[in-house]
Amino acid sequence: MIETAISVAFWASSLLTVVILLLPSQYTPQAKQKDGQDKEKVRIQILVLGDIGRSPRMQYHAMSIAHRGGHVDVIGYHESDPHPDIISNPAISIVPLPPHPAFLQTSNKLLFLLFAPLKVLFQIASLWICLAYRTKPAKWMLIQNPPSIPTLALASVVCFLRQTRLVIDWHNFGYSILALKLGDRHPLVRLSQWYEKAFCGTATAHLCVTSAMARVLKEDFGITQAPILPLHDRPASHFKPILDDGERIKFIKSLPEAAAVKAELEAGDVRVLVSSTSWTADEDFSVLIEALCRYSETATTKKTALPKVLAIITGKGPQKEMYLNEISARNKAGRLKNVTIQTAWLSTLDYAKLLGCASLGVSLHTSSSGVDLPMKVVDMFGAGLPVVGWSRFEAWPELVTEGVNGRGFGNAEQLAEHLTDLFSNPDKLQILTEGARKESLRRWDQEWDPIAGKLFGLMDASEQ
Known part of the structure; x- marks a missing residue:
């Protein structure tokens, strides 16, 4: 019994010693130099x-x-x-x-x-x-x-x-x-x-x-x-409005995603729509795809003069392939005749430039909790870009002022109506743009x- 007790005590003390030796070092308050300044940064x-x-x-x-x-x-x-x-x-x-x-x-x-x-x-x-x-x-x-x-x-x-x-x-x-x-x-x-x-x-x-x-x-x-x-x-400082039209067109034309509409960009007959996503379940991009199909239908079947739309969706994520297949199917069915949808992955600075050069931003963030907000809208405002976004959650009014710097929607039909209204009435879009540029003055x-x-x-x- 004594030998067993000694053996248990030995291994227990050895284990305790190892645990103590392996404990991570602790933070200690910084020592002061003689002149009162900290030796190290916090x-x-x-x-x-x-x-x-x-x-x-x-x-x-x-x-x-x-x-x-x-x-x-x-x-x-x-x-x-x-x-x-x-x-x-x-x-x-x-x-x-x-x-x-x-x-x-x-x-x-x-x-x-x-x-x-x-x-x-x-x-x-x-x-x-x-x-x-x-x-x-x-x-x-x-x-x-x-x-x-x-x-x-x-x-x-x-x-x-x-x-x-x-x-x-x-x-x-x-x-x-x-x-x-x-x-x-x-x-x-x-x-x-x-x-x-x-x-x-x-x-x-x-x-x-x-x-x-x-x-x-x-x-x-x-x-x-x-x-x-x-x-x-x-927004951080690299998000900023780009006011020179020539600079905006030049940058958009430099993107491979804009190759199919370069001539229309020069003529001013294209509106660039931007959205970013991590392609996850809390953003239903079929809403945007359906809205663009409705916009295309309005542009091709009614007398309303509507410009073409270049929609660039940036980001990486698990559901991207699923939505690319959906976009391909809509194209084959002829439902996106007046719309070009492209996906892209851009550097931080190029993404900021894209927002500064676009006509309108779209947010599909639905908020799983109802009390968070999409960072992408903040970035868009930093670039002076007005936003239309999913607004059916509690915290939305903390970010967007309806009719001042953006508009909210709750389904594809409402989003299509906003796109049609804003792209057919430049004055209405300009009001939202001015509101977004004013919002861009508020910085991180x-x-x-x-x-x-x-x-x-x-x-x-x-x-x-």
Whole structure:
């Protein structure tokens, strides 16, 4: 018995020693130099469980932190090119996460349920190594939500061990997006909702994209101790109106997607319509396709003088092929005679130029929660581009002022009516354009500095 007890004690103490030795290093307050200045910049980690290059809001956070004197570790998947200022700024470090094995990605509902736990286990391991060992301890960790699994739980543990303050930047709710695949009553959706509500309580503070979302976090999630700070999306500086018609036409003509309508562009007989998407279930692009078919029918069968439309849809995602097949079928049926639909993947700067050169933007974002907003509309306003968008959710009026900088719709018929009305009446389109250009004056730093900048202690007292 004594030998057994000694053996158990030996292995238990050995295991405890290993655990202690493997614990991640903790954040300690910066030491002061004799002149009172900090030896190091305030370090902030930004965690994106997604492609960094396709996470504009988190990139804007990083650039604002660096601009205000902090050092940023941006942690996420490095699949597409981030903003050039992210790459060139010495105060910003990109810490790439290893991609999960390709066989774990599927759109099949049954396989999704089977592979999801394996995907989560792989993400847990790679995230733990990255957050706990590959990066230096930081004063703050800012995480994007969703996705919430496994980010919220793992970030909570790491922040506890490293004495880091956790801030959640709420873009939407993870459980509401999962419900698009599985349905509201699915057990996994309910478990996800419980998980999200449970672990968000470990955060020091919360940022969110709308005031409506702040209300939900307070009333439904029960967050009352930590501050909830609405931080509306605003465009970065590279989104700006392009006012010179010659410059606009020259850029559009330079795109391969415009090859079929170059002559009409020179003559001013084409309106360029732009939409961006991640080709996921929360955006039904059949609405836009049907609306363009109706527009084409009006242009070819009625006396109303309507220009041709070049519709450019940018982005990558799982449902792209499905919609390309639908577009092809409509073309073969002769329903898009007056419309050319092209898809594209552009660099950050070229996408900004495209928005600045287009005639009208379209948003199909339907909002799984009802309280988030599409970043694409913010970018469009930054480029002075008026917007027509799906408006059947609570937070829409926080972004678009009806009849001033955009219009809302709830089905393909209404969208077709807006396209017909605006493209046949240049004065009406110009009113919305002027409203969008006025909206473009509101910029990200003006929103970020007094809210997030103050939270992270990066603002001078005279600036607060």
